[in-house]
Every structure is written in C-alpha cells, then in structure tokens.
Amino acid sequence: MVAAAVVVVRDYDPKNDCRAVEEVERICEVGPGGKLSIFTDLLGDPICRVRNSPVYQMLVAEVVVQKDGGEWREIVGMIRGCIKTVTCGKKMSRNNGKTGLPLPIYAKVAYILGLRVSPFHRRMGIGLKLVMKMEEWFRENGAEYSYMATENDNQASINLFTHKCGYSNFRRPSILVQPVFAHRVGVSSRVTIIKLSPGDAEVLYRRRFSTTEFFPRDIDSILRNNLSLGTFLAVPKGRYTAETWPGAEEFLADPPESWAVLSVWNSMELFKLEVRGASMKLRGFAKTTRVLDRAFPWLHLPSVPEVFRPFGLHFLYGLGGEGPLSVKFITALCGFAHNLAKDRGCGVVATEVSAADPLSLGIPHWKRLSCADDLWCIKRLGEYYSDGSVGDWTKSQAGLSIFVDPREV
Known part of the structure; x- marks a missing residue:
C-alpha cells in the first residue's frame, strides 16, 4: 500500500543532498529572454552562489512517500536566499550641509535566487512552499524587504511571486x-x-x-x-x-x-x-x-x-x-x-x-x-526601518543607477 506523497521543506544538507540538488539544477535549464537555454554547473557546491554573502540559507523540497513499510524520498526543488544591508534611499543632515552631499538610508534586505522545481513536480505548490519557508527565515533574521530577479517573459515565476506571494514589479535592469x-x-x-x-x-x-x-x-x-x-x-x-x-x-x-x-x-x-x-x-x-x-x-x-x-x-x-x-x-x-x-x-x-x-x-x-x-520584484516584510524612514521603498521611483551585488549573480 502506498500513502499519499508529502512535500517537506527543510535545510539543505551539503553532505547528503549535493548530488540530488545538482540533478534538479541540471534539468531546470534557464536562459535570458527565452532565446537560448543556459545550463548552470555549480562545480559540486550548490550553496556556493550565496556562501560569500553575510547571512545565507539554502532550502530543499523533498517528496516523502511511505511504501510497503519503508520510506522513499526524492529532492524535487530548492531555493537559496541571503540577507544584507543596502541603500534604499538618501537624506540630508546637518552634519553634511556644508558639502551638500546626501547620506544613504539603509535597509536590511533579503534576496531570493536559485528557485528551482523539477519539471516532473510542478503545479503542486512546491515553489510556493519554498518561498514561504524562505520568507519565514528572512523575518526571523530581521529582513525588512525581500526581492528577486527573473526574466520578464518567465510568466510562471512572475505569477508565483506577484499573484501568490505578494511581490510587486520594482526595477527593470539590463543584463549585458x-x-x-x-x-x-x-x-x-x-x-x-x-x-x-x-x-x-x-x-x-x-x-x-x-x-x-x-x-x-x-x-x-x-x-x-x-x-x-x-x-x-x-x-x-x-x-x-x-x-x-x-x-x-x-x-x-x-x-x-x-x-x-x-x-x-x-x-x-x-x-x-x-x-x-x-x-x-x-x-x-x-x-x-x-x-x-x-x-x-x-x-x-x-x-x-x-x-x-x-x-x-x-x-x-x-x-x-x-x-x-x-x-x-x-x-x-x-x-x-x-x-x-x-x-x-x-x-x-x-x-x-x-x-x-x-x-x-x-x-x-x-x-x-x-x-x-530583466525584472526585479520586491515585497515589504516589516514595518520598521534600520536607519531613518523613506516610507515604503516598494513604491519609490527608480533612479538612474543601481548597484548589483556580484555575490548574487
């Protein structure tokens, strides 16, 4: 007798999960603008893309099935996230009035990257489970905002984040x-x-x-x-x-x-x-x-x-x-x-x-x-600010430039 499959989201175990995560990564090809597929080889270390960040986490989604008195498990998805403090605005102060140069306002911001779900296990809510669990970890670590990047024609990803997770379109940079x-x-x-x-x-x-x-x-x-x-x-x-x-x-x-x-x-x-x-x-x-x-x-x-x-x-x-x-x-x-x-x-x-x-x-x-x-989507996680107040950053106007952190590429 086979019981219904249960999806469990847990921390990534580098000792036991590496090969299974690499396999999911291999079959989930991604690429800019849908023109060409690009296969990402993580050189045997799936967590390496966030390891250089100040605070980071990686989660996996695992299908668990009880069968004939035994247990069968398969990793079918993963998500990476990191938290850092970045500039979200600027202000003038009395101390810098002579120079006329504004001072930065900082916010503690989380970034989601590397969300993957096996093509054979999609439309089961696994992506949503992974995002919600990662956001829970973000809040526990004091993040004020969460954002992610995707291709502007990746409708499945956009629907997940904007329709189901409450993210809004934020910035549209160019990858050159x-x-x-x-x-x-x-x-x-x-x-x-x-x-x-x-x-x-x-x-x-x-x-x-x-x-x-x-x-x-x-x-x-x-x-x-x-x-x-x-x-x-x-x-x-x-x-x-x-x-x-x-x-x-x-x-x-x-x-x-x-x-x-x-x-x-x-x-x-x-x-x-x-x-x-x-x-x-x-x-x-x-x-x-x-x-x-x-x-x-x-x-x-x-x-x-x-x-x-x-x-x-x-x-x-x-x-x-x-x-x-x-x-x-x-x-x-x-x-x-x-x-x-x-x-x-x-x-x-x-x-x-x-x-x-x-x-x-x-x-x-x-x-x-x-x-x-490219499309960046953002979500406000908290009502507090670490340095001053700029209102709701998610509703701010885009400036001429952005600083792209190489640790999140």
Whole structure:
C-alpha cells in the first residue's frame, strides 16, 4: 500500500543532498529572454552562489512517500536566499550641509535566487512552499524587504511571486553579455587605467556611490573577497600613472573632468555556463567565425567563442563615472576587462545595470546573449526601518543607477 506523497521543506544538507540538488539544477535549464537555454554547473557546491554573502540559507523540497513499510524520498526543488544591508534611499543632515552631499538610508534586505522545481513536480505548490519557508527565515533574521530577479517573459515565476506571494514589479535592469573573443580588444590610447587597492576602491565607492540604490553597506567585504579580481579606474592620459597615483582621497579632492570605474568578479570559480538549444545553423556560423579568426588573426574578426560547452564568466560590478567622456571611459574599461577575461580563459564578460543608466551606452554586448529587460520584484516584510524612514521603498521611483551585488549573480 502506498500513502499519499508529502512535500517537506527543510535545510539543505551539503553532505547528503549535493548530488540530488545538482540533478534538479541540471534539468531546470534557464536562459535570458527565452532565446537560448543556459545550463548552470555549480562545480559540486550548490550553496556556493550565496556562501560569500553575510547571512545565507539554502532550502530543499523533498517528496516523502511511505511504501510497503519503508520510506522513499526524492529532492524535487530548492531555493537559496541571503540577507544584507543596502541603500534604499538618501537624506540630508546637518552634519553634511556644508558639502551638500546626501547620506544613504539603509535597509536590511533579503534576496531570493536559485528557485528551482523539477519539471516532473510542478503545479503542486512546491515553489510556493519554498518561498514561504524562505520568507519565514528572512523575518526571523530581521529582513525588512525581500526581492528577486527573473526574466520578464518567465510568466510562471512572475505569477508565483506577484499573484501568490505578494511581490510587486520594482526595477527593470539590463543584463549585458559580451563574448570573449580569440583576439584582444583595443583600448583607447587616450585613457590610463589604474588598478586601485581595496582600500582606495572602498573610499571611492563610499564617497561617490553610497547613495546608489542597492549599494551594499559591506562593500569592503566584497572588494577584499578572493573572487574580486580588482577595481580599475580610467582617467585621461597623462593625469596619473600607477607610479604617480596619489590615492583616492587626493583624487576625489581634485578629480579630472571625466573618469570611470568598475570592478571585476571571478564567477568562473563558482559555476560554469553552457549555451543550449542553439540551432545547427548558429553553431555552424560560430565555428566559421573561429576558423576565419585563426586563419586571419590580423583582421581581429569578432569570432564567437566556444559557448556550446561549459565556460566561465567574469562579472563587472560597481560601474560608475563622471564627466562628458565617462561613457567612452567605461568602454575602455570594458575592453580592459575583456582582455583580462581572455588571459584567464574566461568565456564571457557580463554586467547588469539600470536600463536608464547613461553609462550603459558604453558597454559592449551581444543582444543575442543579453537580456535588455530583466525584472526585479520586491515585497515589504516589516514595518520598521534600520536607519531613518523613506516610507515604503516598494513604491519609490527608480533612479538612474543601481548597484548589483556580484555575490548574487
């Protein structure tokens, strides 16, 4: 006699659950805009995508069946979540009235990622159970808001969060992906690129970008993480060199008219990606570009790398800048990041920015691999605020920029 199946949501056990979670991850292919499927290989550590966050959790959904006096169990879903403190607004104070610079208002925010349910066990309410259990953990740990990201055409995910879980559409950033070509990308000779120390990078980010929405209060932990390959500053040629760099304090006291900055996160140490679902025609075209590029390397043809087998990702975060040439300086930094990825054997370089951010015009990307209209949904979990009051953040207007935490990619 077989009893009815019961779905149990519990903590992930890294010792016993790893293989089963990887199998669910394998059969739940995801991809930007539904154009191509992307398989995520978590390199044998399913919890690695949140392990670098200050506070994190991973839950699994397990179907339990009593049969013939025994018990049969199967993991059919999982969810990851993390909690951090980020900027949700800004305010003026008496202490900063002389400078005229606003101060950030922080909120304790939770982020949901990696929600997966086996295709063979959908429409059973498993996704809802996982989200509700994760939100329970968020509240227990003092989170004021919960948010998640999904593709704008992933109707099943949108329905789950907005119709059943009470989330609302919040922001629509753009995911921009650029393949790493076989040849190096030229970087403007009018730009000098300086690698900043983690200390200088922290000073620069806190002084210039701490009021940017979703700016992490623990930016120092991100910049000093082993996965952060460095922060790079682009300035006009002749202004500074690596040897004459005066430090962030002096730079900010008298900055050049135009400059730009970005940091690079080594996601290839956490997971691999693989493009699936491409037609034979597209595969043939990609192979042809590589053959031509090898035969005529001096032409610097934009050959398509081998993305139809597992490849690594470098993520660009903390993009910012000032001045009339900041867009061109961002382009130079992206070229530098491309060459860094090439030297490290990486397959693609990606970033995520607000669709309204003017710097997005300077970020090279391939439309076929990118998602111009990603969707972030948010939910208010509590009625309290950790630093000041901005009302209900879920109803606030979007700014020009957002800060995308690389730990949540």
